[in-house]
Amino acid sequence: EVQLVESGGVVVQPGGSLRLSCAASGFTFDDYTMHWVRQAPGKGLEWVSLISWDGGSTYYADSVKGRFTISRDNSKNSLYLQMNSLRTEDTALYYCAKDDGYSYGWGIDYWGQGTLVTVSS
Amino acid sequence: DIQMTQSPSSLSASVGDRVTITCRASQSISSYLNWYQQKPGKAPKLLIYAASSLQSGVPSRFSGSGSGTDFTLTISSLQPEDFATYYCQQSYRTITFGQGTRLEIK
Numbered sequence: 001e002v003q004l005v006e007s008g009g010v011v012v013q014p015g016g017s018l019r020l021s022c023a024a025s026g027f028t029f030d031d032y033t034m035h036w037v038r039q040a041p042g043k044g045l046e047w048v049s050l051i052s053w054d055g056g057s058t059y060y061a062d063s064v065k066g067r068f069t070i071s072r073d074n075s076k077n078s079l080y081l082q083m084n085s086l087r088t089e090d091t092a093l094y095y096c097a098k099d100d101g102y103s104y105g106w107g108i109d110y111w112g113q114g115t116l117v118t119v120s121s
Numbered sequence: 122d123i124q125m126t127q128s129p130s131s132l133s134a135s136v137g138d139r140v141t142i143t144c145r146a147s148q149s150i151s152s153y154l155n156w157y158q159q160k161p162g163k164a165p166k167l168l169i170y171a172a173s174s175l176q177s178g179v180p181s182r183f184s185g186s187g188s189g190t191d192f193t194l195t196i197s198s199l200q201p202e203d204f205a206t207y208y209c210q211q212s213y214r215t216i217t218f219g220q221g222t223r224l225e226i227k
Binding site: 035044045046047050059061062095100102103104105106107108109111112113114 | 122151152153154155157159164165167170171172176206208210211212213215216217218219220221
């Protein structure tokens, strides 16, 4: 059974930093692209970033480019999101998600339960 | 960036109804289009990938069509468990989600 368990969400002040982690199990982690997707309270889904199976390619939404860094450690079956220069508009539930590997481009077939990041003074 | 616009933003329907949700891309995305269902307090669920392919385990009352800029998600006969929010998602250039369509019980 595929499991994705996020951690690291807390309340942080504007301008602060935070690192989210995601522990993956139930599939061959280093075979798949992985994603971070966020959802502000009561709002829609916003894709944040993706990283290829080997970490060689990364992409970011314009809203986080230059502030967030995605990374992975395949030896630990773990995905990370380093978040710097946080803004109030970064407040959201952050989902770790697994690429399905068969959509045209990218698609997501498994999601974690999410970890809540609140940026507030 | 490619913008995805869904219509309607919300929809009221009854059990047994046929429902269609539309998603329009700001430029051609071929068939790089997926559909998701999200229920309150839950993570999204992949329904349709590559515009018209049904994800494993998803009931056949769900179907997708379209290519280029215009896409539709159709539910042929609404069931009580289908009341949820639906999102389209393009991956022609990175990833963008539509704003969502909330499907409510009439």
